[in-house]
Amino acid sequence: MELRFPVGFLWGAATAAHQVEGNNTNSDFWLMEQLEGSMFMEPSGIAVDHYRLYKGDIGMLAGLGLNAYRFSIEWARIEPEEGRFDESAIEHYRDMLVACRVYGVTPIVTLHHFTSPQWLIRAGGWESAETPMRFARYCEYVMRKLGEFIPYSCTINEANMPLAITKIMKRHQLSESVAQVGLNTEIKKKMETYQAELSKSFGLPYDRIHPFLSPLSEKGIENVFRAHTEARAAIRKSSPQTKVGITLSLYDIQSVPGGEAHAEKAMQEEFLQFIPYLKDDDFFGLQNYTRMVYGPDGMLPVPADAEKTQMGYEFYPQGLEAVIRYVAKHLGLPIIVTENGIATDDDDRRIAFIDRALAGVHACIADGIPVKGYMHWSLLDNFEWQLGFSKRFGLVAVDRATQRRIPKPSAFHLGRIARANALITN
Numbered sequence: 001m002e003l004r005f006p007v008g009f010l011w012g013a014a015t016a017a018h019q020v021e022g023n024n025t026n027s028d029f030w031l032m033e034q035l036e037g038s039m040f041m042e043p044s045g046i047a048v049d050h051y052r053l054y055k056g057d058i059g060m061l062a063g064l065g066l067n068a069y070r071f072s073i074e075w076a077r078i079e080p081e082e083g084r085f086d087e088s089a090i091e092h093y094r095d096m097l098v099a100c101r102v103y104g105v106t107p108i109v110t111l112h113h114f115t116s117p118q119w120l121i122r123a124g125g126w127e128s129a130e131t132p133m134r135f136a137r138y139c140e141y142v143m144r145k146l147g148e149f150i151p152y153s154c155t156i157n158e159a160n161m162p163l164a165i166t167k168i169m170k171r172h173q174l175s176e177s178v179a180q181v182g183l184n185t186e187i188k189k190k191m192e193t194y195q196a197e198l199s200k201s202f203g204l205p206y207d208r209i210h211p212f213l214s215p216l217s218e219k220g221i222e223n224v225f226r227a228h229t230e231a232r233a234a235i236r237k238s239s240p241q242t243k244v245g246i247t248l249s250l251y252d253i254q255s256v257p258g259g260e261a262h263a264e265k266a267m268q269e270e271f272l273q274f275i276p277y278l279k280d281d282d283f284f285g286l287q288n289y290t291r292m293v294y295g296p297d298g299m300l301p302v303p304a305d306a307e308k309t310q311m312g313y314e315f316y317p318q319g320l321e322a323v324i325r326y327v328a329k330h331l332g333l334p335i336i337v338t339e340n341g342i343a344t345d346d347d348d349r350r351i352a353f354i355d356r357a358l359a360g361v362h363a364c365i366a367d368g369i370p371v372k373g374y375m376h377w378s379l380l381d382n383f384e385w386q387l388g389f390s391k392r393f394g395l396v397a398v399d400r401a402t403q404r405r406i407p408k409p410s411a412f413h414l415g416r417i418a419r420a421n422a423l424i425t426n
C-alpha cells in the first residue's frame with residue numbers, strides 16, 4: 001500500500017551546477033581539477049551537459065511524476081569577474097526556471113554548492129571577512145533578476161562541511177604524528193606538486209588559498225554562516241516572496257555505552273552551535289546519507305557485516321527519520337529534505353533505500369513534524385567531486401558518450417509514489 005503524504009508535498013530530485021552542467025571554467029574547482037598532481041580522479045569536463053540539456057532533463061523529471069527540482073546557480077557564471085555580472089548566464093537560469101514553470105515543477109534553487117568563482121579565491125576565499133558581503137551581493141543580483149520565479153532558495157549547501165573537513169584534517173594530522181608515520185613518498189610528492197601548481201595558478205602562497213571545501217579557521221567558519229545571514233537579508237530585500245533556508249549535512253549520530261559524550265559533542269559541533277544563524281530562516285534544508293556511531297574512544301568503524309554503499313559508508317536509510325526528529329526537537333522550522341540518496345550500481349538497493357527513507361519521513365509527518373518535501377540525490381549520475389564519475393547516485397543513468405538519459409527503475413518507483421500522492425486531494 002502506498003503511503004499517503006500531505007497534499008502539496010514536494011517530490012523531487014536534486015543536482016548541483018558543477019556536478020552536471022559542464023564547462024564551468026571560471027570556478028575554483030575547474031582549476032583544481034586540471035592541475036598536475038590533482039586530487040581529482042578526473043576533471044568535470046562537459047559533465048552530463050546539463051547546461052545544454054536542461055529542458056529535456058526537467059521535462060523528464062516531470063514526466064516521471066516528480067513535482068520539484070533542486071538545482072544550483074553557479075556564482076562563477078553569474079559573476080565571472082568581481083563586479084562584472086553576465087546577463088547571458090542570468091538568461092540561462094531564467095530559461096531553466098521558465099522550463100520548471102512550464103512543466104509544473106517547483107524549483108528549489110541553491111546559490112552556492114561547494115564551488116566559488118576563481119576571483120573569490122584570489123581575493124582570500126572563505127577566510128576573507130569580505131566574502132559574506134560579496135556572496136550577499138551576488139545573491140541580491142540573482143534575486144533581483146530571477147526572484148519572481150524562485151519560491152525556495154538555499155543560500156549555502158552543507159554550510160557545516162568546512163567544519164567537518166577541518167576536523168578530519170586535524171584528526172589525520174594528529175594520528176599521523178602520534179603514529180609517527182609519514183605519508184608514503186609517492187603521495188607526498190604528488191601533494192607537493194599539486195600545492196606548487198595551485199599556488200602558481202592562484203598567484204598565492206598555498207596556505208592562503210581557501211576554497212569552500214578546505215580546512216578553515218574559526219573566523220573562516222564564521223564567514224560561511226555570516227554569508228548565510230547576509231545573503232538571507234539580501235534575498236528578503238530583493239525578493240520578499242522567496243523563502244530562504246540553508247542546508248546542512250547531518251549524520252544520524254548514535255552512541256554505544258561509553259560513547260554518549262562524543263556523540264553529544266559531535267551534534268553540538270555539527271548542528272546545535274549553528275542554530276543562532278538559522279533560527280530566523282523560512283525552512284531548514286536537511287541532508288542525510290548514513291549514520292555515525294561513537295564509542296568510548298570516538299567514532300566506530302562501519303561494522304564488518306554491514307551493507308556498504310559505493311562511498312564506503314553504511315547503507316542506513318533509517319537515519320533520515322532519526323535526523324528529522326532530532327532537528328525538529330531543536331529547531332522549529334519547516335523541513336525540506338534537500339538531499340538523501342545512495343551511490344550504488346544495484347538499483348534494487350536504491351529502491352529499498354528510498355522506501356525506508358520515505359517510511360521515516362511519513363512517520364515524522366504523522367507525528368506532526370512539518371516536513372514539506374523530499375529531494376532525492378540525485379536526478380542524474382554525475383560528477384562526484386574528487387571521485388569523478390565513478391560513483392552512481394542517479395535515479396537516471398547517463399551514457400556520457402552520447403549524453404543519453406536512461407531512467408532507472410528507481411526513478412519510475414519514486415515517480416509512481418509521487419504521482420499516487422498527487423492524486424490524493426483530501
Ligand code: BGC
Binds near residue numbers: 019377
Ligand atoms: C553533496 C553533493 C554530493 C553528495 C554525495 C552531498 O554532500 O551536497 O554535492 O554529491 O553529498 O556525496
